[in-house]
Amino acid sequence: MNPSEHDLKFMAEAREQARLGLEERGVPVGSVLVLGDKVIAHGRNRRVQGGDPIAHGEMDCIRAAGRQRSYRQMTIYTTLSPCMMCAGTIVQFGIPRVVIGENETFGGNEDFLRARGVDVVVLGDPGCKALMDEFQRRYPDVWNEDIGVD
Amino acid sequence: MNPSEHDLKFMAEAREQARLGLEERGVPVGSVLVLGDKVIAHGRNRRVQGGDPIAHGEMDCIRAAGRQRSYRQMTIYTTLSPCMMCAGTIVQFGIPRVVIGENETFGGNEDFLRARGVDVVVLGDPGCKALMDEFQRRYPDVWNEDIGVD
Numbered sequence: 001m002n003p004s005e006h007d008l009k010f011m012a013e014a015r016e017q018a019r020l021g022l023e024e025r026g027v028p029v030g031s032v033l034v035l036g037d038k039v040i041a042h043g044r045n046r047r048v049q050g051g052d053p054i055a056h057g058e059m060d061c062i063r064a065a066g067r068q069r070s071y072r073q074m075t076i077y078t079t080l081s082p083c084m085m086c087a088g089t090i091v092q093f094g095i096p097r098v099v100i101g102e103n104e105t106f107g108g109n110e111d112f113l114r115a116r117g118v119d120v121v122v123l124g125d126p127g128c129k130a131l132m133d134e135f136q137r138r139y140p141d142v143w144n145e146d147i148g149v150d
Numbered sequence: 151m152n153p154s155e156h157d158l159k160f161m162a163e164a165r166e167q168a169r170l171g172l173e174e175r176g177v178p179v180g181s182v183l184v185l186g187d188k189v190i191a192h193g194r195n196r197r198v199q200g201g202d203p204i205a206h207g208e209m210d211c212i213r214a215a216g217r218q219r220s221y222r223q224m225t226i227y228t229t230l231s232p233c234m235m236c237a238g239t240i241v242q243f244g245i246p247r248v249v250i251g252e253n254e255t256f257g258g259n260e261d262f263l264r265a266r267g268v269d270v271v272v273l274g275d276p277g278c279k280a281l282m283d284e285f286q287r288r289y290p291d292v293w294n295e296d297i298g299v300d
Contacts, residue, residue, distance in 0.1 A: 047217065054204070054213050054239065063204050067197065070300045088238020089204065094298050148244050150220045 003121055007077075007099050010034050011123060014077040014101065017044040017057070018131050024049050025139070027146050028131040029057035032077040033065050033095075040074065041065035047146055056146075058086040062093065071095045079128040081107035083147060091116045101128030105136070106147060153271055157227070157249050160184050161273060164227040164251065167194040167207070168281050174199050175289070177296050178281040179207035182227040183215050183245075190224065191215035197296055206296075208236040212243065221245045229278040231257035233297060241266045251278030255286070256297060 003011075010032050017030025027045035034040060043061025046052055055063075058078050071093045081103035082090060090098055090113065097119040103110065110120050136143050144150075153161075160182050167180025177195035184190060193211025196202055205213075208228050221243045231253035232240060240248060240263060247269040253260065260270050286293050294300075 051216050052213055053215070053217050053243070054209055059204055063202055065203070066201050067203050067295065069295070071298075072300065084242035085235070085239040088241075089235040091238075092234040092298050093203070094300075145217065145219070148221075148242050150222065150244075 003123055006037060010077045011099060011101055011125060014079050015127050017042050018079045021045055022131055022135060028135050029080045031057035031061035033061050034075045035073055048142060056083060056086050058082055059089060062089065075099060080105060080132060082109055084109055087113050090118060101125040104129055105132040153273055156187060160227045161249060161251055161275060164229050165277050167192050168229045171195055172281055172285060177292065178285050179230045181207035181211035183211050184225045185223055198292060206233060206236050208232055209239060212239065225249060230255060230282060232259055234259055237263050240268060251275040254279055255282040
């Protein structure tokens, strides 16, 4: 499905989360969990800020949403394509739609998601990519750690 | 690979975490992350206790371990077979070996793990199963929520 105006608006919110993360010297990945046109939660990668290895953007967002009875009408926005942890989580929680800012910096789990019935939209957003480019230039070690590269 | 005496010892520690969880009225799944014969971290499901939907036992354990440079020599113990979130996380972090207490109450991601090169050992531990049986009897709604069943 093509991105809607809603999608672009919510991706802008996710990108703002990523920008805040970079300001904090963290990995600039932001996420928003949405039901209809209502934001349920915002999140961003807090590995560095919180010393928390599982706090990728999507995880931080889902955690911030607290316990939900169902995710089956929700969309999750993420500035960067989900890693295997986050992709597994999206499938486990039954989130049916993922809108991805960019998948050039990191990607590869889109097919896993689609095979499990998740609708995946990739926007190819240059603003999301620019944040990651700047981060990788500044902190290459943290980036490798975040994606599980020794 | 068959379980070693070490495996049985560390599974007893994971089971004790699960027991503590049940005492707290939480989902009784415990986990231990081990390097050689050294425990790196303990964890248990804290969905109920912390209002945190991503705090499954393995996630809580990996979070408690903090930022690690590499997981490639580690084993993770879990009293219950990993859900798709936890299985994805094990793959993402490059944890090469998982020892599972039981997979009768919940299972199905063992093949996903094996296909990604993870060594999976299932102990069939009646003590782990008894804790889950008691939990499901007492709190069926929380259990359904934890595994993403509406």
